[in-house]
Amino acid sequence: MSEAPAPRIVVGAAIRDGRTILAAARAYPPALAGLWEFPGGKLEPGETEAEALRRECREELGVDITVGDRVTGDLTTGDGRYLLRVYYADLAGGEPHAKEHAELRWLAPDELDSVPWLPGNRPAVDAIREAMGA
């Protein structure tokens, strides 16, 4: 019996602006299209998590960010293929545009449940809502 490969680290940026958090609807692949996530992606070899977050936010949103604290511990997603690490982040240059996503929305704490998140994101979304006092 062969062992499953070690899960790859995926980083996500919970970008704050006042009392709102940026959520992004995936455009692809078809199985995930229309589900919402934090901008981010897989760590490249040799890259730190903060570097990956800054690279992904430039590629996906056209913005610079500063990376803050972790939102939660590791979250397993993608049927065990990925470990998702979500960090708070703040805008440091530019306004987000959906370069790769279907849609972007700034959500207040009581609006966080108004979009269908990727299932693995649930604990992070709950932690953000709690931290924002909703």
Ligand SMILES: Nc1nc2c([nH]c(=O)n2[C@H]2C[C@H](O)[C@@H](COP(=O)(O)OP(=O)(O)OP(=O)(O)O)O2)c(=O)[nH]1
């Ligand atoms: N970026 C991101 N991916 C997430 C989140 N939650 C979650 O389950 N995932 C999953 C979806 C994907 O299966 C995987 C990350 O893939 P991705 O497509 O964003 O990564 P990437 O940008 O490096 O993609 P690629 O270049 O390989 O196409 O993690 C999230 O909040 N943000």
